[in-house]
């Protein structure tokens with residue numbers, strides 16, 4: 001493992017030489033994870049490769065992203081890939097159930113845009129300054145196949161959501177040039193935006209209402225947080241696939257610099273999501289073994305919700 005990137009040409013030649021390829025995204029997949037995996041799968045399929053995608057179940061809203069037929073549901077031990085591509089995973093543990101298969105595979109490529117990534121692949125194509133993993137996938141596959149409407153839709157979905165609707169600072173003129181090329185493929189960009197950014201299912205709406213109702217605005221530092229327990233999820237008939245947008249919404253409040261969502265992941269574990277306007281929350285999450293981006297990070301703590309919040313807040317107090 002080398003702590004550096006491979007050339008684009010090397011990445012392409014490793015892909016070209018492989019025939020049985022497994023592609024995996026991160027646990028609790030978001031549209032960038034799904035879009036980058038499925039776009040890569042559709043592109044490699046066009047090249048005649050055998051390709052299987054490993055992704056956990058996701059919200060039915062994301063069904064608008066084409067290529068779901070490449071998702072493998074079965075015993076992954078039968079796959080025996082000659083190449084494993086990890087997409088949008090900021091750390092090796094984010095591979096979840098496909099981690100062992102990744103470790104067993106001789107050839108691995110890590111494609112990612114998380115600043116916390118420690119270059120855990122044999123080959124790496126990592127750039128924390130780009131909007132999304134999907135943008136990196138575009139840069140690769142534009143060289144190996146024709147981008148059709150389905151591939152374009154999947155890439156667009158990933159770029160759109162991870163850039164916050166072309167709003168985050170990682171949005172570059174290159175991002176918009178790629179988006180422009182994708183629009184030329186006649187994609188349904190309006191519907192993609194509505195489904196992936198605006199629409200909420202009933203369960204999402206219920207848990208959103210619950211979380212916002214419980215939000216606490218601190219007096220001593222510009223931080224607001226909310227918490228969700230097993231009981232809250234049960235009451236709203238929701239799970240962790242339904243909580244997208246909550247921590248971002250809290251950050252919208254005027255004067256708030258950091259927002260936190262803490263939710264019960266298991267009896268002994270609390271998942272913390274952090275969002276910020278200027279503070280480096282990757283630094284905060286890293287201190288507890290997590291990570292992500294400068295303005296969006298996460299970590300799982302082996303503590304109850306109250307103690308987890310206290311740990312994060314005492315760490316944050318040093319930043320103000």
Ligand SMILES: [Mn+2]
Pocket residue numbers: 032033088113132133162
């Ligand atoms: Mn991403």
